[in-house]
Amino acid sequence: MTNSIIHIFLAILMPPLLIGVIGKTKALFAGRTGAPFLQPYYDIIRLLHKGSVFSSTTTWIFRAGPIVALASTSIAALLIPFGAHPSPISFQGDMILYAYLFALGRFFTMAAALDTGSSFEGMGSAREAAYSCLAEPTLFFALITLSRLSGSYSLSPMLINISFGIWLNAGAALLMLVGGMFIVLLAENCRIPFDDPNTHLELTMIHEVMVLDHSGPALGIIHYAASLKLFVLGAFFVHIALPYATGNPYLDWGLFIISMLELAVVIGVVESVMARLRLIRVPQLLVAATILAAFSTLLVIR
Amino acid sequence: MADDFSPSTLIFAATLLASLSGTPMLLCRLLPPSRAQLLSTVLMLSASITGLSGALLALISGKTEHFQLPLSLPFGSGEVGVDPITAWFLLPVFLITGSAALYGRAYWNADKFPETVCKITFFFGLMSGFMSAVTLARDGITFLFFWEIMALAAYFLVATEDKKPEVNSAATLYMITTHIGTLALFALFPLLALAAGSWLFPDAGSLDATSTLATSLFFVSLFGFGMKAGIMPLHIWLPSAHANAPSHISAVMSGVMLKVGVYGIVRTLSFFHGFPLWWGIILLLAGAVSALAAVLFAIAQHDLKRLLAYHSIENIGIIFMGLGVALIGCSTSSPAIVMLGTAGALLHILNHATFKALLFMGAGSVVHATGTRRIDLMGGAARFLPYTALFFGVGAVAICGLPPLNGFVSELMIYIGLFRGIQGSGVAAAADALAIPALALVGGLAVACFVKVYGIVFLGTARSEEHTAHHEAGWQMLLPMGLLAAICFIIGSAPALLGDMLQRASSEVFPSALESGIRLVSLVPLPTLSFVAAALMLMIILLALWYRRTTLKSSRSDSVTWGCGYRRPTARMQYTASSFAEILTGLFAFLLKPEISKPDIAKGMFPPSADFHNHAPEVVLELIYTPLLERLYQRFLPIRRLQNGILQQYVLYILITLVLLFMSDYL
Known part of the structure; x- marks a missing residue:
């Protein structure tokens, strides 16, 4: 019970911090001081108090987009184990629900973008639709590998099962999985090299261009949901890449927080040293991720 | 109620009532057409209610009954019967035909279409009744009789507007393919009689699947029934027939008649035991290929109903994948996989019937309001058709298999079956492992496709003056859609309601593999799914209420969509269906072979007017x-x-x- 409360507490409070850490890392690389770690919290709270501007072409779908995206991501946050602790909700087949909840959020985000009738938002929506379905098989190959390694059909046993022992036995498979899943993590969360959240040219963006017309509280929800998505997908990745566990519940929570921050630093480093890919190259990289994940499946199933 | 009351009575009465429901239209001398149509609709609705209650009672009791038909044919007497498999297939039959009949009264009203209304109502009743009859038949000859009447009635329904050349060619193509399929069935039943020793259907699980005769039976039934079900590459009749038939007819054909084809395969499979592994792998492969290819073709379509037709092929593919999983489970003797695959396939049959009929009816309502089927000419329909937009939205989310609607539950069962399969070894595990990402890709592409449809048709602003939607459909069209949308929601959020019925029907399909009495509920946590669905809905509602309060408190203003510096965005600047799908059709051009004519705009100092055109052929x-x-x-x-x-x-x-x-x- 305590663990469930800590789980929910972390899922609610910690996500924007990751964005803050990424920003700080990038600032350090660029030789700037950068915004404080808590800046994303201030931004979200400020947006929640602002007024809204609605385009007169929009309908209720436009308002539903951010809400459904946040609701589905937050249910997904309850399905994923954090560190060595099982998730609050766990049942056979919850990995499928986990993947499909993101699809539900995406459906409404993309529909909300098309609701504005703007060509730019249509463009973002089309890109998101195309690239996200290419990312889907990678996640499922990863789930197959994990399910086979642990012999279970639920996220918590699947992910908690991974330890240094498993790494010694199936290191090659897990290494390829780390590669594939990191690419998907960046793509799904619209980070460089797939998308640049900070760019000011709509023609080059994917996620940001879909939410051009959202303002005020809706934009706040979108920013928060995006950070939560990074957190939830990051928690999945951290299980595979950094499977530390001590056995002491409190130490394990601390370890989880540290690993998530490490992940944010790594993303920040990647964003600092890489440029955004040309859009034509995006599908190729996503297919490469799928192939990596497929190889890892092949290694464990053969 | 008497002790010897049996639900079969209700089912037979409903079948008869449905077949005869079109007869009032033949009495044009006595009744004015609008009266006759009303009477037909009432008959069809009562048939639907009677049949549904009969089918539900039969599923709850789980009884199997047989009745002799007093026919003096050279092949011996005919037999009909009701068992849980039949009863399960009767659920979509009666649910969809009843809804479509009510919808059809407004959509194809006698006052507006006086020339064709007699034909369409009469054959609609005939097709509905005989779809039910096909599932009741228990011997080869009776089956073929009923099957032919159903198939021919469907021909006349496709050809309702036979004055139009494209309708005529679609109907002719349907006629040719359905008869090629029937030809295969003419081979199937004598072969079956050879194997079973009688024209009557053999008992479930009584034939050995390893014999040469069984192999030929498998392929012939896959071809004959696959033609009707629309599995790739036998699907060629389906897109044009569904696009050109009136919408409520497309709803019934796509929602139910394809399932009668699947019924044929399920029934044939149920005769066997000791399946070789490759049977399952062939079904899984056929399903995965159909699902993937069809969803890609769907993305490239510009015609609303043609697009939906391709999605029927996709969903039939998913159903086949479920059956393939079950067969693989049979040959690796793991009852859990058999149960999951069968229950997933059976539930997906009901689910697809519900949301596809809903989507075709929604499409019909849009076509009715805009006067075109071309997606690129529509836009902003949600403003004028708020209820249609809502119901179509439910159908769109459901068909993508997203929680908390019904498509998710059946896909989840198939997924868990596949995940159990990969724990095994050898070819079976490899096939299962490859099917999982394929199914995931299908899901992702379906989301892309339905965002496109929903976004371009209902959202944004109207793209052409002439085809702007202006009037919402009447209650007779909205009520069936609302009912089907509610069913999508109920099955999605409380799947445990159907758990026992699914269990019974699945155990009947593979009795020998499932005799250990494994429980479906122990394999898929149906009550937990309800809990998660409730949590998701609660979360959405709370957030929506909070958002509403916040926006009411703070200032709000209305403006035009931000146009990147342009003062006024026009409707023609919006993304179209073609531009939305461009990335994906480009990636899969090797399969789709799109024909694109793109003029060179930048030629010369004063470029002339240019015309862009693309088309995805079948x-x-x-x-x-x-x-x-x-x-x-x-x-x-x-x-x-x-x-x-x-x-x-x-x-x-x-x-x-x-x-x-x-x-x-x-x-």
Whole structure:
């Protein structure tokens, strides 16, 4: 019970911090001081108090987009184990629900973008639709590998099962999985090299261009949901890449927080040293991720 | 209620009532057409309610009954019966035909279409009744009789507007393919009689699947029933027929008639035991190929109903994947996988019937309001058709298999079956492992496709003056859609309601593999799914209320969509269906072979007006079958002299054949 409360507490409070850490890392690389770690919290709270501007072409779908995206991501946050602790909700087949909840959020985000009738938002929506379905098989190959390694059909046993022992036995498979899943993590969360959240040219963006017309509280929800998505997908990745566990519940929570921050630093480093890919190259990289994940499946199933 | 009351009585009464529901239309002398249509609709609705309650009672009781038909045919007497498999397939049959009948009264009203209303209502009743009858038949001859009547009635329904050339060619294509399918069934039942020793259907699990005869039975039934179900590459009739039939007819054909084809395969599979592994792998492969290819073709379509038709092929593929999983489970003797695969496939049959019929009805309502089927001419329909937009939205989310709607539950069962399969070893595990990402990709592409449809048709602003939607559909069209949307929601959020019925129907399909009495509920946590669905809905509602309060408190203003510096965005600047799908059709151009005519705009100092045009052909039909058949035709032209249109000569042929057959006895 305590663990469930800590789980929910972390899922609610910690996500924007990751964005803050990424920003700080990038600032350090660029030789700037950068915004404080808590800046994303201030931004979200400020947006929640602002007024809204609605385009007169929009309908209720436009308002539903951010809400459904946040609701589905937050249910997904309850399905994923954090560190060595099982998730609050766990049942056979919850990995499928986990993947499909993101699809539900995406459906409404993309529909909300098309609701504005703007060509730019249509463009973002089309890109998101195309690239996200290419990312889907990678996640499922990863789930197959994990399910086979642990012999279970639920996220918590699947992910908690991974330890240094498993790494010694199936290191090659897990290494390829780390590669594939990191690419998907960046793509799904619209980070460089797939998308640049900070760019000011709509023609080059994917996620940001879909939410051009959202303002005020809706934009706040979108920013928060995006950070939560990074957190939830990051928690999945951290299980595979950094499977530390001590056995002491409190130490394990601390370890989880540290690993998530490490992940944010790594993303920040990647964003600092890489440029955004040309859009034509995006599908190729996503297919490469799928192939990596497929190889890892092949290694464990053969 | 008497003790000997059986739900079969209700089912037979409903079947008869449905078949005869069109007869009032034939009495044009006595009744004005609008009265006759009302009477037909009432008959069809009562048939639907009677049939549904009969099917539900039969599923709850789980009884199996057989009745002799007093026919004096050279093949012995006919038999009909009701068992849980039949009862399960009757659920979509009666649910969808009843809804479509009510919808059809407004959509194809006697006052607006006085010429065709008699035909469409009469054959609609006939097709509905005989779809039910096909699932009741228990011997080969009766089955073929009922099957032909159903298939022919469907021909007349597709050909409702036979004055239009494209409708006529779609109907002719349907006629040709359905008869090729029937030809395979003419081979199937004698082979089955050979294997079983009688024209009556053998008992479930009584035939050995490893024999050569069983192999040929498998392929012949896959071809004959697959033609009707629309599995790739036998799907060629489906897109044009569904696009050109009136929308409520497309709803019934896509929602139910394809399932009668699936019923044939399920029934055939149920006769066997001891399946070889490759049967399952073939079904899984056929399903995965159909699902993937069809969803890609769907993305490239510009015609709303054609697009939905391709999605039917996709969903039939998913159903086949479920059956394939079950068969693989049978041959690796793991009852859990058999149960999950079968229950997933059966539930997906009901689910697809619900949301596809809903989507076709929604499409019909849009076509009714805009006067076109071309997606690129629509836009902003949600403003004028708020209820249609809501119901269509429910259908769109459901068909993508997203929680908390019904498509998710059946796909989840198939997924868990596959995940259990990968724990095994060898070819079975590898096949299961490859099917999972395929199914995931299908899901992702379906989301892309339905965001496109929903976004372009209902959202944004109208793209052409002429085709702007103005009037919402009447209650007779909205009520069936609302009912189906509610069912999508109920099955999605409380799947445990159907758990026992699914269990019974699945155990009937593979009795030998499932005799250990494994419980479906122990394999899929149906109550937990309800809990998660409730949590998701609660979360959405709370957030929506909070958002509403916040926006009401703070200032809000209305403005035009931000146009990147342009003062006024026009409707023509919006993304269209073609531009939305461009990335994906480009990536999969090797399969889709899109025809694109793109003028060189930047030529010269004063570029002339330019025209962009793209089209995704039906690759299998136009690039494979037609050229092949054309060459066959040229090659066999001399033989055509036998077919000269003189009736007397045909009678002579029959005589010669008979004489030869008699002689062959003495040789």
